[in-house]
Amino acid sequence: MADTVIQVENISKLYRLGAIGTGSFRQDLQHWWNLYILRKQDPFFQPGGSKSFAAERDQIWALQQINFDVKQGESIGIIGSNGSGKSTLLKIISRIVKPTTGTVKGKGKISSLLEVGTGFNQELTGRENIFISGYILGMSKAEVRSKFDEIVAFSGIEEFIDTPVKRYSSGMYVRLAFAVAAHLEPDILIVDEVLAVGDADFQKKCLGKMKEVTHADGRTILFVSHNMQAINTLCDKAIWLNKGIMKEIGPSSAVVNKYIASMQKFKLEQKWDTPSDAPGNDWVRFKQVQLIPHMQESDNILDIRTPLTIKFKFWNLHPGINLNVGLVLYSYSGDCIFDLLSPTASCHKGIVEGECTIPGNFLNDGSYYITLTVAKDASIPLFNLEECLSFDVEDYREDIHYFEKWWGAVRPKFPFRLQQKEMALE
Structure with missing residues (x-):
């Protein structure tokens, strides 16, 4: 072994804000005598200690036990x-x-x-x-x-x-x-x-x-x-x-x-029970948006390998119109990562649903949010649901000893072949 x-x-460290010592010569002397001569615990620097030393708001415990x-x-x-x-x-x-x-x-x-x-x-x-x-x-x-x-x-x-x-x-x-x-x-x-x-x-x-x-x-x-x-x-x-x-x-x-x-701050789902409460207008109103990470265990972290499925439902309030949904992914620095448009669907009055999956090993690590846009005839915007989902993607580098930020907005894992064809001549 x-x-x-x-x-x-049992290491603890207390700092006092805005002053040095206890505030009085008598208490400073007592503090020194107890600590260095009698080898006792400091009465002034203990939780719940002398009220004359300092109020709690004047103390910061940098470490505790x-x-x-x-x-x-x-x-x-x-x-x-x-x-x-x-x-x-x-x-x-x-x-x-x-x-x-x-x-x-x-x-x-x-x-x-x-x-x-x-x-x-x-x-x-x-x-x-x-x-x-x-x-x-x-x-x-x-x-x-x-x-x-x-x-x-x-x-x-x-x-x-x-x-x-x-x-x-x-x-x-x-x-x-x-x-x-x-x-x-x-x-x-x-x-x-x-x-x-x-x-x-x-x-x-x-x-x-x-x-x-x-x-x-x-x-x-x-x-x-x-x-x-x-x-x-x-x-x-x-x-x-x-x-x-x-x-x-x-x-x-x-x-x-x-x-x-x-540390991750997720907004992975939003729901609205009735059209009157839901975001939208006279054309469409959203019922649900949801981001589903494909992870084996729920407590795993969402990293660059994780596939993400975006699902959504909305009420179509007009019969017989051709609708498209645009999915726009932004980084929190404001850069548009991609703008993806769904196929056109002929929709009747009622609930319309859709989904899209972002594959794993595509996004770079960082913080992102999604905006969904409903359009008529792929050209006439009807409603934008801004920043409806947000998520963080963490880094993962197996057997790669490079630790700076990986370049690029995306980080795809494309097929990439490398092999030696000929040996060097003696």
Whole structure:
């Protein structure tokens, strides 16, 4: 059984808004005496504590009662919306920030990449900063020198290695910072949103290196990212934080699915019982619109592989007219993805229904809405039902280690053949 290298027990972190300390010298002194001399729990920074300290509206619990263990060689992804406490948790584990309550027990050397180039001296060159970072991590000059060429080659900034880092671009900065953190052989590597800065090639190298150090070298990684595909690819387990509370911990794919499902904002169906209540006019009035994702399980996420069927019903209020329905799909940025027109149908007075299926592996990931347009003789618009359905499509990339946004409004999976015909001659 793998050893536990990080043990997080009842970690909470309270911040007070708009002030430093408790508000009085006597209480500040009491706070210091209890915390550092008597080693007691802080009476001022407890839920339901001293009312003289601050009203609840002046306090923010960035983390509340967080508990988990990390085994040696595990890669743990930490996900959640902005402000959920991810970076605060990493800073506490890295011993940059002290928790209000609870303890963190760790075993081994920790290397943290929480902000780009943290710890770099702006006046020193890239070469000098590599050696300084190594010394901070407890390595000897010989150990750093043995890894130096590999670090520089990974960063891709060989020609600028003797230039002061204050002249580096943000991309060069993050390349060198990650290269140093990943190659100086820490037992635990803590990474916060490093993939948000680099280009596609750098992201691929970063993920490849992190997979290498976990699976080949048996080192441990804590990884914060908003890129769910990267979390699924790299991490064995995931922790979902929401407003400082740990909502879920478990296998990365299961936790990511639950997180994405909670973020998706669907309007998948609308119904109207009578024509008098329904949207429309003297020509037509809609009875029902519905979007049906074809998923094996209802709690699965809607991603680019999912076929979507749009069904609709409307009351035709005029006998003997030729009707068409146009289905227009828009992205929420306002771009028209496609405008599809149904065949013409000769309709009598009564209920008319129709359906259309968007195949899987056609749409790119993103947010979309649908407008339905009823027309007479394929040329005379009768009524538009604007934004009647809306949905989100999530990303999915099996065995593809490219993590930037995929180009294009659509992302079709057409037949595409590639094979080697001849072997190279000796």
